Amino acid sequence: MNYSIEKPDQVFLNHTPADVCIVDVRTTAEVKAKFLPSAVHIPLQTFSVNTLQQAINEQKPEKIFLLCHSGRRAEMAAKQLEGQIPSSIVVIEGGIQAIEKMNPNWVVTQGKTVSIERQVRIAAGTLVLSGVLAGLFVHSAWFALSGFVGAGLMFSGITDSCAMGLILAKMPWNK
Structure with missing residues (x-):
């Protein structure tokens, strides 16, 4: 360092x-x-x-x-x-x-904005909830979406890096 x-x-x-x-x-x-x-x-x-x-x-x-x-x-x-x-x-x-x-x-x-960290939590929560609801009402394979997001959150916590955060930072509303 x-x-x-x-x-x-x-x-x-x-x-x-x-x-x-x-x-x-x-x-x-x-x-x-x-x-x-x-x-x-x-x-x-x-x-x-x-x-x-x-x-x-x-x-x-x-x-x-x-x-x-x-x-x-x-x-x-x-x-x-x-x-x-x-x-x-x-x-x-x-x-x-x-x-x-x-x-x-x-x-x-100057005002309120939604931080990248909060955007990640909102997106991850939405994906997990969507995966569970689609798994219950559409097809059980949709439960894999929730598992994938959970694995991503674990990886983010272990490595202290966040791919979803980097992607969200490039979105038009964050420019």
Whole structure:
């Protein structure tokens, strides 16, 4: 691991968000609902070394701070950058939630949006319920749909990655 993870109180010990280079890797819908005004937005699904370099232009920050909802997607972005840029990479632990808890005045809230995590739970629940109902009323083979979704949820929990979340992040309502 060539990146570090720091709590917001350490990141902003002597600085405000406007003083440091923060890259937000959440979806556009999430950023529209709640954001740090000084952060550069590059959704994880389009994140790469090239998009990062284009976004920060000619800045040559000593450290680049990665931000997401809670920290997981920022770590995924940090892994993409390992050894490819001269700046130090720091993942902000706890994401925008932790920053908002630390200093609510720094975070701008514009409205409600359904987070990717909630969208995954809604979609998974809908698929499981549909599989059970179709299994009862149409054909017992439909129970396999519920089993498949359950297996996917187990895999997601074990690996801490979520294919359904990545697919949902690409949907038009999350752009």
